[in-house]
Amino acid sequence: MRFDILTLFPQMITPFFEESILGRAIKNKAVSIKVHDIRAVAEDRHRSVDDRPYGGGVGMVLRVDVIDRALRKVTSDKGQGTKKLRQRIILLTPQGERFTQEVAERLANDYERLILIAGHYEGFDERIRTLVDEEISLGDFVLTGGELPALTLVDAISRLVPGVLEKGAAHTDSFTLRNEKRERLLEYPHYTFPREYNGMKVPDILVSGDHAKIEAWRLEQAKERTENRERRTEKKN
Ligand SMILES: C[S@@+](CC[C@H](N)C(=O)[O-])C[C@H]1O[C@@H](n2cnc3c(N)ncnc32)[C@H](O)[C@@H]1O
Structure with a gap:
């Protein structure tokens, strides 16, 4: 480009x-x-x-x-x-x-x-x-x-031009990730080291090693955040 x-x-x-x-x-x-x-x-x-x-x-x-x-x-x-x-x-x-x-x-x-x-x-x-x-x-x-x-x-x-990001890196980004109806979602939450900080724990599912369950959890989280934001925006209008 x-x-x-x-x-x-x-x-x-x-x-x-x-x-x-x-x-x-x-x-x-x-x-x-x-x-x-x-x-x-x-x-x-x-x-x-x-x-x-x-x-x-x-x-x-x-x-x-x-x-x-x-x-x-x-x-x-x-x-x-x-x-x-x-x-x-x-x-x-x-x-x-x-x-x-x-x-x-x-x-x-x-x-x-x-x-x-x-x-x-x-x-x-x-x-x-x-x-x-x-x-x-x-x-x-x-x-x-x-x-x-x-x-x-x-x-x-x-970032969308081939060769700029690592392959697949943008697929789960906010507004690229989609639900079953192909509607655009916000991205799900991420966590990294340490496992616990000031009493805030990394959700157990993310360290379970069960990839299918992790994917399902992430999609649910993404839907929830998207709906929450829509509700907040609607309330303001
Ligand atoms: C001070 S602005 C002019 C705004 C113009 N008088 C108006 O009310 O529509 C100067 C320039 O900044 C750019 N600009 C300012 N706000 C922008 C925005 N929200 N999106 C894109 N360009 C913007 C445009 O190129 C614009 O010509």
Whole structure:
């Protein structure tokens, strides 16, 4: 999977990919990540990429001509080899479709290249919407910029790319694990050494050695936690 991230703040993004699982995935070439400074396509001597909104109001708005140029530049680079990659251009905005595990799976399965546009300040010129394939939101809150959403998408999608995690490692994760009706569940609880801590004991079943019973217990626990969370959320609404 190849990711291209368009941002005004490349330095906020790059260090995240140097460590841990993603760092290894890049070294192993399971994923590649290119960060593009939107200012690189600015044409005036002030390198301006945004301007004040027509009609008045506070904040700066990213210009459509700048983003159009940045996208043309990025998409003209087809990457290594001659094969055209199945690609998707995604605008990160609180007004987009809510990002979920299901969306991460769709993007990981259907595309080989994702181009992510991170906004900043007041947001985007409305016409930028016509340049993208879809809009994604991290949730119903407003961040200062699209950099964290971009990092979040790259992280969640990369874990689903073959070769990034140990085989099967993600199968029991929250929102991947399913019940008999194929509904998504939270993951069951985990325990490790020590067997007892401050009076809290590891459930006996987990040290019984009976794998069938352990699997059944885990599924029950997963269902219970999922239902509890649904009840808590319903109560709040
Ligand atoms: C301060 S926000 C602009 C919010 C915009 N004025 C609005 O009310 O819809 C600046 C940028 O941060 C990013 N952003 C902020 N919150 C986000 C979220 N929940 N999901 C995805 N991107 C977000 C977007 O790229 C956005 O253009």
